[in-house]
Structures are given as C-alpha cells and as structure tokens.
Amino acid sequence: MSFEAAFRGIENEVTEFLLSKENVTYEMKWNGFLTIGYKEKRAHVLNFSYLSLRSLMNEMKKTARKWQDSGAVSLKIDIAFDYADMPLYEWNQEVLATKKNYYRRGIAFDKNFSFALLEQELNGNAILKSGKEEICLNVTNLNRYLMQTGKNNGQLELNGYTNVTTFNTYGWFFDGTEWFPLHTDSLYHGTRNESLSPERVKEVVENAGLYLAEQVKKTGEFHYGYFSCFDKTIKHYNTLRHASSLYSMLEAYELSGNSKILERATQALVYLKENFIFEKEDFAYMIEPEMREIKLGANAAALLAFSKYMQITDDKSDILLARKLAYGILRLQEDDGSFIHVLDYPSLEVKDPFRIIYYEGEAVLGLLRLYEVDRTEDFLRGAEKAFDHFIAKNFWQNHDHWLSYAANEITKYFPDEKYLSFGMKNAFDALDFIFNRETTFPTFLELTTAAYELYEKDIPLPAGFTEEFSRDRLVETIKKRANYQLNGLFYPEVAIYFKNPERITNSFFIRHHSFRVRIDDVEHNISGYTKFYHLLKTGFLREKV
Known part of the structure; x- marks a missing residue:
C-alpha cells in the first residue's frame, strides 16, 4: 500500500478524533510532525504548522507521497496538544530533575515550531542530560541532529529567559501494512496500545x-x-x-x-x-x-x-x-x-x-x-x-x-x-x-x-x-x-x-x-x-x- 493511500485510509478517523479534543492548537495554529521511517537509518522528521487542521493534514499527505520512493518503510503522524510555555531555565531544571531518558514531552524553541523536536527525537539522539549537570541540553548532539535533518535553517539563539513551549502528541503509526493509534501517557508514550493475549x-x-x-x-x-x-x-x-x-x-x-x-x-x-x-x-x-x-x-x-x-x-x-x-x-x-x-x-x-x-x-x-x-x-x-x-x-x-x-x-x-x-x-x-x-x-x-x-x-x-x-x-x-x-x-x-x-x-x-x-x-x-x-x-x- 502506498503512503498516500494509507494516509487517505486514516485521515478521516484522525481528523474526527482531533476535532473533539481540547488544547490542540498553539497561537491559533495546528502543529504536526511527519516521521518517515527506514530499515537501516534514522527516521526523517518533518515539521508542519498551519492555521487549519485540513491544511495540515493535506500538506502532510502530499509530503508523504513525495517520500514514498526514498526507501522508506513506515510512516508516523504526530499532532501536538497540551502546550505549556515556560522560560528555558525552568524547563532546564525540570529535565535535569527527571530520570535519565525519561523526559517524555516534545520541545519547541520558537513559536513557529520550525525548531521543534518530538520527545522521540530528543531521546533517540541523546540530546537531553539529567542529574547533577548544569545544562540539560547536549549541545553537540543537538546541533549535529539539527544539521542532519535540515532543521538548522535559521539562527537559534537561546538564553535562560528564552520562552520555550513543551507539548504532548497524539500519534498514529503505519508499519507498511496497517495503522496503530499510539499511547499519549508519559510512561507509555509513542507505543501502540495492545492487549497481551x-x-x-x-x-x-x-x-x-x-x-x-x-x-x-x-x-x-x-x-x-x-x-x-x-x-x-x-x-x-x-x-x-x-x-x-x-x-x-x-x-x-x-x-x-x-x-x-x-x-x-x-x-x-x-x-x-x-x-x-x-x-x-x-x-x-x-x-x-x-x-x-x-x-x-x-x-x-x-x-x-x-x-x-x-x-x-x-x-x-x-x-x-x-x-x-x-x-x-x-x-x-x-x-x-x-x-x-x-x-x-x-x-x-x-x-x-x-x-x-x-x-x-x-x-x-x-x-x-x-x-x-x-x-x-x-x-x-x-x-x-x-x-x-x-x-x-x-x-x-x-x-x-x-x-x-x-x-x-x-x-x-x-x-x-x-x-x-x-x-x-x-x-x-x-x-x-x-x-x-x-x-x-x-x-x-x-x-x-x-x-x-x-x-x-x-x-x-x-x-x-x-x-x-x-x-x-x-x-x-x-x-x-x-x-x-x-x-x-x-x-x-x-x-x-x-x-x-x-x-x-x-x-x-x-x-x-x-x-x-x-x-x-x-x-x-x-x-x-x-x-x-x-x-x-x-x-x-x-x-x-
């Protein structure tokens, strides 16, 4: 099944689900992430920000079609919700106080969400530190990842009082055959919801x-x-x-x-x-x-x-x-x-x-x-x-x-x-x-x-x-x-x-x-x-x- 056909198959279900939820926009915009998955290399994650959910979903669908022939084997949709603004120093303290690799929220360093990362991107690239460190960001790993993904198109300037936005996501994963809705709970976040028969x-x-x-x-x-x-x-x-x-x-x-x-x-x-x-x-x-x-x-x-x-x-x-x-x-x-x-x-x-x-x-x-x-x-x-x-x-x-x-x-x-x-x-x-x-x-x-x-x-x-x-x-x-x-x-x-x-x-x-x-x-x-x-x-x- 092509990515576009798979996307069409779940689009209405996703849209109906999202329209029934609260706190799913930030400053009047819908923010989403399209993850293109591969067998032998790290996934490519693309950020989207639109005034309407329809525009967001349409653009993600078009983009999924373009990436179909890149050797990709899977597809994941994430839509942000539960936004929270705070100064960077406060977020820094929160992350440092969290057990290593157990911080489970995404982070946007700018209001346009062009410098936004899913929690899976943060953890999968060892971007966060914890414990007795002074700064929670591993700047070397962050910059390497931003360069690899092309998310470093603009100048990112941060200080302790820079406003950042954390968020949760609703997610759906397509494994090449079928779609799975994903957990939003912090400790189960991003995994399929299944029963153990x-x-x-x-x-x-x-x-x-x-x-x-x-x-x-x-x-x-x-x-x-x-x-x-x-x-x-x-x-x-x-x-x-x-x-x-x-x-x-x-x-x-x-x-x-x-x-x-x-x-x-x-x-x-x-x-x-x-x-x-x-x-x-x-x-x-x-x-x-x-x-x-x-x-x-x-x-x-x-x-x-x-x-x-x-x-x-x-x-x-x-x-x-x-x-x-x-x-x-x-x-x-x-x-x-x-x-x-x-x-x-x-x-x-x-x-x-x-x-x-x-x-x-x-x-x-x-x-x-x-x-x-x-x-x-x-x-x-x-x-x-x-x-x-x-x-x-x-x-x-x-x-x-x-x-x-x-x-x-x-x-x-x-x-x-x-x-x-x-x-x-x-x-x-x-x-x-x-x-x-x-x-x-x-x-x-x-x-x-x-x-x-x-x-x-x-x-x-x-x-x-x-x-x-x-x-x-x-x-x-x-x-x-x-x-x-x-x-x-x-x-x-x-x-x-x-x-x-x-x-x-x-x-x-x-x-x-x-x-x-x-x-x-x-x-x-x-x-x-x-x-x-x-x-x-x-x-x-x-x-x-």
Missing part, C-alpha cells in the same frame, strides 16, 4: 528469541550488545551472560518451535564448551577469560543451559560435563550451606568470598534443574543445604528473582511450608515497589510469576496466610508488570528514531542506560514472558490483560 505474548517471545539468534555469530559467540542512539557496539564480553542468554533462547524455542532459534542456540552451546570450560578431575568451571576468574553464577547459568538443552532435545551427550559443572558448584559450597562466589583462574584460589547475591539462588536453581534431568542425589542435597542457609539468614530480604525460581523448584521435591513462606516473603515484601517502579526492570516479572507458581502449589497454607499474602494483589502486580515491560520493547515505532532501526527492532532496551540493548536485557524479558505465557494458558487471569 497468549498469542501476542508468544509472538513477543519468539521475536526476542529470533533477535538473540541473529546475534549469534558463525563462531557461536554473541554480538554482546549496543547503545542504540548511535549504534555503538559494547566491547566487553561476559561468559555468564553468554550462558544465560543461550538458556533463554532455548526457552524461546521450546515455546515457539522456531528451528532457527534452536540452531543458533546449539552453535552458542558448542562455542561455550570449546572456549569457556575448565575441567579438572571430577569437576569443571566456567571461566571468564577477560577477568581471569571463575564465577559461581557462570557455572549456574551453564547448568541451566545444559539442562534445558537436554530436556528439549533428549540429547544427553553432555551429561558428564554438566555433572562436572554441578560438582564444581558443590566444591564452592561451605559447611553452613553458603557459597564462595569467585575464584582466581587458573590458580583456583579464592578471589572474592562474596560478590553479588544473585549467584547463590542461581546456583541452587542450576543444581535443581540438573537434578530434574539427572537424579544425582548430591545435587538435591546441596540445594537443600543451601536453602537452610537462605532461611536462617533471611535471604528473602534480597527480593531476588533467582531465589523465587529456586523456591518454586525445590518444592517439587520437598513441598514444605518453609519454602512457601520464604518464596512469598521474597516477593510480597517488595510488591508495592515492584508495582510502582517506573523502570521496566525485567527480572520483576520473573520474580512475581515464579512466586505465583509457588503460591498455587498443593502445599498446606498456614493460618492467616492469605491475609498476609493476597493472591489478588500478586496477580494484579504480574498483570501490571507484564504490560508495563512492553515499554522496554523496541517496537518499530520506537526503533525508527535510532541510528540503525533494523539492528534493534523487537529487542528489549534499558532506557536509563542510554537505551542499551544487551543480550541479557533480552534474555530476562524472554524468561519472564515465557512464564507469563504459561500462566495465561492455565487461565490464572480471569479476564483479558
């Missing part, structure tokens, strides 16, 4: 799994990640995240059945075996070559990957290596059930007795997942011993998603109230924080969905349990996080404002880390949405999400 969740997981599959090089190593604004490659590599991302790919394959995901996951598994494993006698460790160290969490992630691979393929050719990795974990376990976290490599001397709390829950989960495949009692006993330590030391106060998984897993073998209580405290003590958190933080969905599975197990509930741990509150939080996490999804309508849209579309990003897309950012979303999908299929949500 099981089919849609499955699609999100499969797309994310395919994204990771595309990141696997021919060697089996991952492209580790990117800072999306300027398509900068992250140079560092982390073997723990190699293993855990591989594990999530296997989850995505198990859910979707897409053979490409399994094929690339197998390549990544072979690379792991050939490059990251140190074997000695009856034990083995994952090594971190860059840091010359061995991490408890890396062995755990490798166990998760091997166990899942054996489970879904019925190929147990790596069972002996997996056992060695498990015994490597048990060699790090102390008499009280705790674990040593980091060894020096190759000396195997203790480097860090403790580094990060996440390693311990992940280690227990790894032991339990391997036990499910290979009933070696040592692994179950090691997990049980570790949990005695977790309970004695109130580890639930860490609100760790790995502990949530582990508590759910150990009750397969010991349906004991003490594990139920631990898992519920681990989740519910942080539930209000999780519910209201403005960052997407993907492990929250993992934590809460695993807690729900534990809650629903056939374990006798102690007196007062349901009053203290409300099932409805847990369900409400899961629903909120599942929907809210989509704010970290690189929808096409979001990705087009970044330097290389094709590289990041359907991945997940961390907004306050400069729109970082790292393999583990995608991994945790796959794991959380996979669990959410299974809960939807079992009917735990009694109405559409």
Whole structure:
C-alpha cells in the first residue's frame, strides 16, 4: 500500500478524533510532525504548522507521497496538544530533575515550531542530560541532529529567559501494512496500545528469541550488545551472560518451535564448551577469560543451559560435563550451606568470598534443574543445604528473582511450608515497589510469576496466610508488570528514531542506560514472558490483560 493511500485510509478517523479534543492548537495554529521511517537509518522528521487542521493534514499527505520512493518503510503522524510555555531555565531544571531518558514531552524553541523536536527525537539522539549537570541540553548532539535533518535553517539563539513551549502528541503509526493509534501517557508514550493475549505474548517471545539468534555469530559467540542512539557496539564480553542468554533462547524455542532459534542456540552451546570450560578431575568451571576468574553464577547459568538443552532435545551427550559443572558448584559450597562466589583462574584460589547475591539462588536453581534431568542425589542435597542457609539468614530480604525460581523448584521435591513462606516473603515484601517502579526492570516479572507458581502449589497454607499474602494483589502486580515491560520493547515505532532501526527492532532496551540493548536485557524479558505465557494458558487471569 502506498503512503498516500494509507494516509487517505486514516485521515478521516484522525481528523474526527482531533476535532473533539481540547488544547490542540498553539497561537491559533495546528502543529504536526511527519516521521518517515527506514530499515537501516534514522527516521526523517518533518515539521508542519498551519492555521487549519485540513491544511495540515493535506500538506502532510502530499509530503508523504513525495517520500514514498526514498526507501522508506513506515510512516508516523504526530499532532501536538497540551502546550505549556515556560522560560528555558525552568524547563532546564525540570529535565535535569527527571530520570535519565525519561523526559517524555516534545520541545519547541520558537513559536513557529520550525525548531521543534518530538520527545522521540530528543531521546533517540541523546540530546537531553539529567542529574547533577548544569545544562540539560547536549549541545553537540543537538546541533549535529539539527544539521542532519535540515532543521538548522535559521539562527537559534537561546538564553535562560528564552520562552520555550513543551507539548504532548497524539500519534498514529503505519508499519507498511496497517495503522496503530499510539499511547499519549508519559510512561507509555509513542507505543501502540495492545492487549497481551497468549498469542501476542508468544509472538513477543519468539521475536526476542529470533533477535538473540541473529546475534549469534558463525563462531557461536554473541554480538554482546549496543547503545542504540548511535549504534555503538559494547566491547566487553561476559561468559555468564553468554550462558544465560543461550538458556533463554532455548526457552524461546521450546515455546515457539522456531528451528532457527534452536540452531543458533546449539552453535552458542558448542562455542561455550570449546572456549569457556575448565575441567579438572571430577569437576569443571566456567571461566571468564577477560577477568581471569571463575564465577559461581557462570557455572549456574551453564547448568541451566545444559539442562534445558537436554530436556528439549533428549540429547544427553553432555551429561558428564554438566555433572562436572554441578560438582564444581558443590566444591564452592561451605559447611553452613553458603557459597564462595569467585575464584582466581587458573590458580583456583579464592578471589572474592562474596560478590553479588544473585549467584547463590542461581546456583541452587542450576543444581535443581540438573537434578530434574539427572537424579544425582548430591545435587538435591546441596540445594537443600543451601536453602537452610537462605532461611536462617533471611535471604528473602534480597527480593531476588533467582531465589523465587529456586523456591518454586525445590518444592517439587520437598513441598514444605518453609519454602512457601520464604518464596512469598521474597516477593510480597517488595510488591508495592515492584508495582510502582517506573523502570521496566525485567527480572520483576520473573520474580512475581515464579512466586505465583509457588503460591498455587498443593502445599498446606498456614493460618492467616492469605491475609498476609493476597493472591489478588500478586496477580494484579504480574498483570501490571507484564504490560508495563512492553515499554522496554523496541517496537518499530520506537526503533525508527535510532541510528540503525533494523539492528534493534523487537529487542528489549534499558532506557536509563542510554537505551542499551544487551543480550541479557533480552534474555530476562524472554524468561519472564515465557512464564507469563504459561500462566495465561492455565487461565490464572480471569479476564483479558
């Protein structure tokens, strides 16, 4: 469908919608933006300002037709509303007080809106700064963008008392096939409004799994990640995240059945075996070559990957290596059930007795997942011993998603109230924080969905349990996080404002880390949405999400 035909198809709907709204003109003018989206380069945004809505829409339609043959693949319309005037110094303070990349309004530096930028332009080009800076504008990035887009036709002179105008936008996105109305709410701004049916969740997981599959090089190593604004490659590599991302790919394959995901996951598994494993006698460790160290969490992630691979393929050719990795974990376990976290490599001397709390829950989960495949009692006993330590030391106060998984897993073998209580405290003590958190933080969905599975197990509930741990509150939080996490999804309508849209579309990003897309950012979303999908299929949500 041509852009002009697509535009005609939605024009009446858009016009009727806008004419029913208030505060949609500024000084008697309608102000709009036409975004022309491409696969492999940043979108081109054109500004329009007219006295009538009809003139505005007609001019945007004509312009869309002209850009049809430029290699464009998508189209977006934004119409400004909710205008607010203020001096530049006041806007500067407002932006600096906002979490990095969370300022979600457009800005016009002149009354004619020729120097006006959408919030997506501001954030996609890293034009705004926050925190303890004195000036919120990254002038270098601003000037570069204005020059690239031809929005520097006039002289822009600013001082602290220059009047600026901020605004929100109503938006519609055409992906080449169909139109989508977009959110106007600040935290959801500019993304399509959709409901999470099981089919849609499955699609999100499969797309994310395919994204990771595309990141696997021919060697089996991952492209580790990117800072999306300027398509900068992250140079560092982390073997723990190699293993855990591989594990999530296997989850995505198990859910979707897409053979490409399994094929690339197998390549990544072979690379792991050939490059990251140190074997000695009856034990083995994952090594971190860059840091010359061995991490408890890396062995755990490798166990998760091997166990899942054996489970879904019925190929147990790596069972002996997996056992060695498990015994490597048990060699790090102390008499009280705790674990040593980091060894020096190759000396195997203790480097860090403790580094990060996440390693311990992940280690227990790894032991339990391997036990499910290979009933070696040592692994179950090691997990049980570790949990005695977790309970004695109130580890639930860490609100760790790995502990949530582990508590759910150990009750397969010991349906004991003490594990139920631990898992519920681990989740519910942080539930209000999780519910209201403005960052997407993907492990929250993992934590809460695993807690729900534990809650629903056939374990006798102690007196007062349901009053203290409300099932409805847990369900409400899961629903909120599942929907809210989509704010970290690189929808096409979001990705087009970044330097290389094709590289990041359907991945997940961390907004306050400069729109970082790292393999583990995608991994945790796959794991959380996979669990959410299974809960939807079992009917735990009694109405559409």
